Amino acid sequence: MIKNKQFSIITLCVFVFSLCIFKVSTYFKQLESTELVIAQIEKRIALDLPRLDLTDAFLKHSGNHEEITHYIKLLNNELPTEKVKVYAIADVMLSSQDLSFKTVIKWLTTNDQSVSITFLTYTPLFLLSDLYFVIAFFVVALLFARWADVIKYSSRRYLALKKQKEQLLPKNNARFEIDLKNKTLGMNEDKAIKIALANKPLCFYLALIEFCIDNPDVTLNQNKDVPVELLELANKYFYRLIELGHTIRKRPNFTNSLEKTLSEIRAALDEILSEYPELKDKYYPPKAHGEGSRSRLHSYGLVNIKADDIVVIGK
Template identity: 35%
Template structure:
């Protein structure tokens, strides 16, 4: 086999290999993005659940299909604006009018204190031409050219790889529902929490990351949206087999709950105290009535620095 034919076959093989790798990566990235979008949809519906007119057997209320369809239509318009490949097609068996029957769907169940709410989402497939890339032939051409033009390329690449400094690992706050613990960083020690403070803190982190300028004051009642998220995490603990106890009242004894949370965070961040502030519910400043006016919401919270496990 002559040199030119060998180079050509190597180019074709590498081009196919890089194209397959790119397509697989695109598929898994799309799957991951879809799961994140579905989780955001579930959270959004959980926050809006109190004002949605869906059927409720417990309270014997009937659904309002028109308002539900309009709600789904508005949500899908928002999803399309961000080029999402996920659409919400049904909520509690009330479907949108222009549902595409031929596309794949996923069923999810949103558990709330009053009832389970069924959600059906539709996944928009990626067009096959979207997985084609010019990067594959360019890399193939580069590698095959180096292979035949520079015999010492392997030795040079080895030296280059050894010289590359690995990127620093991003340290995150990990909220683990599987063992009811919180920890900071990959080498941090997990700190276990009782049901009530654990669920309330998970909900507080979730709520503050989704709310612009959250205003949580002691002299006001805990927002219903925050309570709904806390209840959702409590029922998730039941699903994971952690507890069979009665659902706690998350709006009662707020000072004690926040105190337990701060104590656990102090322990979790004992070696990274400079990072604690953005995950820490601020303490009240002053005494008497002034202490009831402070905002215990988590400020400057970066969602990308929080990881939920078992959510």
């Protein structure tokens, strides 16, 4: 229903616009043609004026009205168009006047008098021949509306397919971004999502990433001590935060409350990676599943991460 309404509106607008342009141009062309015919008639009457027996009030001469009437009729018969007629010369006029015609008065000046020439002009707004143009404009309007509808549909289809393709394509260029200056986590493709992280989980996560990149085969179990190399990396990033001007009262103990630290890291990653679920195996420290012996085999290490997968600002 809406589509048909839009199609009708476009068709009507194009049709009306085309018709208005056409009629305005033809109307002014008719006026120009009328003025040209009047100028030619004036020139003809001016040449014949000395031979016409006109009324002369100064000489008290009534003139020959029948002769002038005959002259006017003869002149009208010779005109190339019926849209311009001579109605009167001076005080001699034809017996009937078509009310649909417009009156135009011109003056011819001789040595002893001024003679008025009254013309009747007809400039129709619509002609029978305009019907062909109306039909042509309507067909053009229909074709234009159809073309616009096809373009609109094609554009919508293209955008829909593009959006669908973008949704299906894996985000291979997405990389994790850690900003030490602002103490935030995020993705390089989406600058709007930035999650702030406390000093301890931030430093430990950076250390965990660097440690796992250098030692991809090492198992990190929560039931065992945190490797010394990992702690040294965490302390290194802690001191880097101090160098960047962050106010830190006390160096955290990275061996205490390891599960809490990992939970804070996972909570931040859950929010960031909600739009990137395929990257969770790369950046997300795995959780332990089960109790007893199964939990002892669990590793929170990042086994799939590579050096190119991370961007550290302020390192």
